[in-house]
Amino acid sequence: MKTILTVFFCAFVSILIAQPTQTVRGTVLDSESDFPIFGAQVIITLSDSSKLKTSTNDDGVFQFLDVPVGKYPLFIKSTIYENYGASVEVNSGRQTVLEIKIKERISEVEEVVIVAQKQGEVKNEMATVSAQQFSVEETERYAGSRGDPARMASNFAGVQGADDSRNDIVVRGNSPLGIVYKVEGIDIPNPSHFAISGSSGGPVSIINNKSLANSDFFMSAFPAEYGNSVSGIFDLKLRNGNSKQHEFTGQFGFLGTEVLAEGPLSKKSNASYLIMGRYSTLSLFQFMGIRIGTDAVPVYGDGAFKFNFPLKKGGQLSLWGMGGKSDIKILISEQTEYATDLYGEGDRDQYFGTGMAVGGITYKKSLSERTFLTTTFSASIDDQHSKHNYLIRSLDTTYNGGDPKVNIRVDSIYPIMGYSYKIARYSGMFSINHKIGKKHVIKAGLNADFFTFNMTDSVLNTAGTEFINRWDYKGQGGILIQPFFQWKYRITEKMDFTAGLHAQYYSFSNSLSPVEPRLGWKWNMKGNQKLFAGAGLHSQTQPYYTYTYHQFDASGNKVYHNKNMGFTKSVHSALGYEKNFKKGFQFKTEIYYQYLYEVPVTAQASSFSMINQGSGFARFFPDTLKNTGTGVNYGLELTLQKFFDKSFYILTTVSIYDSKYKGSDGVERNTSYNGLYTANILFGKEFKLGKKHTIGIGGKVTVAGGKRYGYINLPETSAQKELIFSDSLFNTRQFKDYFRADLKVSWKMNAKKSTHEIGLDLVNILNTRNVLGLAYAPDLGNPSKEPLAEKTQLGFLPIFYYRISFKLASGKKE
Structure with a gap:
């Protein structure tokens, strides 16, 4: 009986301390043509400094099985494309699925060197100024944002949202009328509950950040593909x-x-x-x-x-x-x-x-x-x-x-x-x-x-x-x-x-x-x-x-x-x-x-x-x-x-x-x-x-x-x-x-x-x-x-x- 209890106790303790795992997978694409990139090396560095390595296939797809839960640096190396670095969070309840876009090198290089991480860069390659990446994972942690993308964006420099009753976005002193929300390249109506006609905000957002990928927020001098705005663009x-x-x-x-x-x-x-x-x-x-x-x-x-x-x-x-x-x-x-x-x-x-x-x-x-x-x-x-x-x-x-x-x-x-x-x-x-x-x-x-x-x-x-x-x-x-x-x-x-x-x-x-x-x-x-x-x-x-x-x-x-x-x-x-x-x-x-x-x-x-x-x-x-x-x-x-x-x-x-x-x-x-x-x-x-x-x-x-x-x-x-x-x-x-x-x-x-x-x-x-x-x-x-x-x-x-x-x-x- 004592032996049985010992075995049961050890099994119970192993369940408590065992680290859950999850799959991490994704696709690597050319940032300017969206074409899949073959042969790029993908590396995840775990907490004990050990490395998981794989390469993208013909469709630009990579996959890691049984990655321990946690937050780790992920790097992508290629002799043809610029190196890329970011952090990836792994949870047991959902697979981590990534879409990564990297830029082609102008000149060939013989040696590949890991460079600094490029967190915060916008997805639109035509943007050069007054642009901010809206990272769902990053902004989800912001206190007081209530899960609202507009309130999360109000924390960026140049954006004012000092109104507890509404999520209007005031960019650089401009009226919220100038904000345009886009989804899949299309301008959409005001995505807010209890929205007054003609406005761009309201008390509660209709957009749920759980359905979003990382997006772009533009505050000034935005690229030519964006129009009908004198204030800002939220490209979701x-x-x-x-x-x-x-x-x-x-x-x-x-x-x-x-x-x-x-x-x-x-x-x-x-x-x-x-x-x-x-x-x-x-x-x-x-x-x-x-x-x-x-x-x-x-x-x-x-x-x-x-x-x-x-x-x-x-x-x-x-x-x-x-x-x-x-x-x-x-x-x-x-x-x-x-x-x-x-x-x-x-x-x-x-x-x-x-x-x-x-x-x-x-x-x-x-x-x-x-x-x-x-x-x-x-x-x-x-x-x-x-x-x-x-x-x-x-x-x-x-x-x-x-x-x-x-x-x-x-x-x-x-x-x-x-x-x-x-x-x-x-x-x-x-x-x-x-x-x-x-x-x-x-x-x-x-x-x-x-x-x-x-x-x-x-x-x-x-x-x-x-x-x-x-x-x-x-x-x-x-x-x-x-x-x-x-x-x-x-x-x-x-x-x-x-x-x-x-x-x-x-x-x-x-x-x-x-x-x-x-x-x-x-x-x-x-x-x-x-x-x-x-x-x-x-x-x-x-x-x-x-x-x-x-x-x-x-x-x-x-x-x-x-x-x-x-x-x-x-x-x-x-x-x-x-x-x-x-x-x-x-x-x-x-x-x-x-x-x-x-x-x-x-x-x-x-x-x-x-x-x-x-x-x-x-x-x-x-x-x-x-x-x-x-x-x-x-x-x-x-x-x-x-x-x-x-x-x-x-x-x-x-x-x-x-x-x-x-x-x-x-x-x-x-x-x-x-x-x-x-x-x-x-x-x-x-x-x-x-x-x-x-x-x-x-x-x-x-x-x-x-x-x-x-x-x-x-x-x-x-x-x-x-x-x-x-x-x-x-x-x-x-x-x-x-x-x-x-x-x-x-x-x-x-x-x-x-x-x-x-x-x-x-x-x-x-x-x-x-x-x-x-x-x-x-x-x-x-x-x-x-x-x-x-x-x-x-x-x-x-x-x-x-x-x-x-x-x-x-x-x-x-």
Whole structure:
């Protein structure tokens, strides 16, 4: 019996201390033609300094079996291509699948030397300046980011996201209107729940980073293939599902309950699927009758999929899609106790909902070792709808032998406003890459979008006698055409030069930007140093709903004052320096200058400019506009980063900038996004506990200049029942500086066939009450009091999650 117990105990201990393993595999491709690279040597260096080695086959594929879980350096060596280095993380619950692109050497070399790691470099080979790689693995660790790609990107230098309620991306003082999201080469609608029409952000992202591969984020002077933006481009890449085995990831957390499944579609090919979905956890609690402290519960759900089919002779076909739907009811009429409402205006019930969906088909093919073709066709729908019911309320004071109790009584309720905006888009993209020798690469293509609009909006007039239509348009929304041409010249092994032309035409407004030059230059100097510069002309359409705002003339006919608005245009220029140190440290700095012109402003002299629109939850109602406004952004950015290669990372960014504009009154003012500075410090450390367990601790501190605001026009505010600011004093004041500290802790266990992770993201751990803005808030107890209140941002918010990943079935043989 003693012997049996000893054997059992030894077996049990061996299970506890045995290190789980997993497969690491991937594909190595030419960075400029996407052609598979044969014979490249792939090396993984394990913790004990032993090395795993293999070579890529005819399809550029490599594979390692039974790699112990952990984080290791991976190197690729080739006499024809430049050496490549990166870190690879191995977990037991899911295979590690990589797609690696490396650059061909200009000159032959006899000796191969491992060079410094190239972490952080963007995937687009035409980019030379103001670009940042969005690494899913890296940014997933950022405290306070809530799994939202937009909030993760707000940690980059030059990007401001100091608004707890939304994920708007403010790049170098520009409006969030200038941000364009792309998927598979196609512009997509705003990928956010509860998104106001015309904006590019919202409270919760529809995009789930678990469906993404590493992507690119551009902040200025972006390559010629990108257009219709004067601010920034988020070029998202959807990853393929695992083509070798079926895997499952499930997560339960404060922000949503989600599932992801992926695996092979056939045992005879490398076709794969990836399907995921998420539903709001708070609404699940409400459905189960669990009280969560508020009746204004956001209800939302979203999902994404990608089916990938490798074809004969190097072709690849993908079917993909993503979308989401959201609703919320803010019912002030159900409040009986007298208190200031925290969610919206205190004089109405609000019903608000949004929806977004996009799906497409993408075909890619290497026509030869030097030519690569990509084409995508897609369709999308974007929907926002709302209804407001106005409340006539009074106070009802009752006495119960002691202090008076003040209740609110609803005397009457009636509709005062409702709208519905729907935009359908049908898109096509074609591009072709071709290498001419080893020094020249050209890329040419075309993006085309066809729109249809269905927009209705009516509001009760101030007399309360009839409804007035402000939008009433149904029909074609025009065609947006964007051809481009790019050329890259590798002057030497260390120096690249890029040049390109972009053009843009929008038929609905008959707007044309015939020639938009783009230039870039990068010099890799000795000592792991780089100099880079870029410049370009960019243009952008206005929010589509603004084109169809109308009024009526004396004969009762519709007059579309803004249908012929032109593009907003901007000249970008930037100069930067980068230095890479040992152990993954990197320092980078950039200076930039941007001049915006032909910005829509009012025909009559005023402070209004489209340059200030795009954030918050309010629409705007454009009177007659003309393209005569201007703006200027300039600044300095500093980044010190330690990439997460083993167990520790740090990211410190500082941006000092100025953002000014002129409306039609000719007065220079601060833009609404001119905080003057922003700084972030992020850090994280992982501790290994044995061979299976990992504890992670991360933190973030953000400081930024306060938001701009002005003085209230009290008579107009009282008459319109919404905040109306004094025009001449617009943006003359500034709220106090923004400060927030976040902390994230996590525990991960790699079991034999599964990975478990529990995390707690403590957002605003010090409960700092940052000012969000002002709101219209009449005081029922004192009607003569100024009808406004100072709204604060999000307080302390603990966000928890539990995640599990495991193998579903054996799938295909390794």
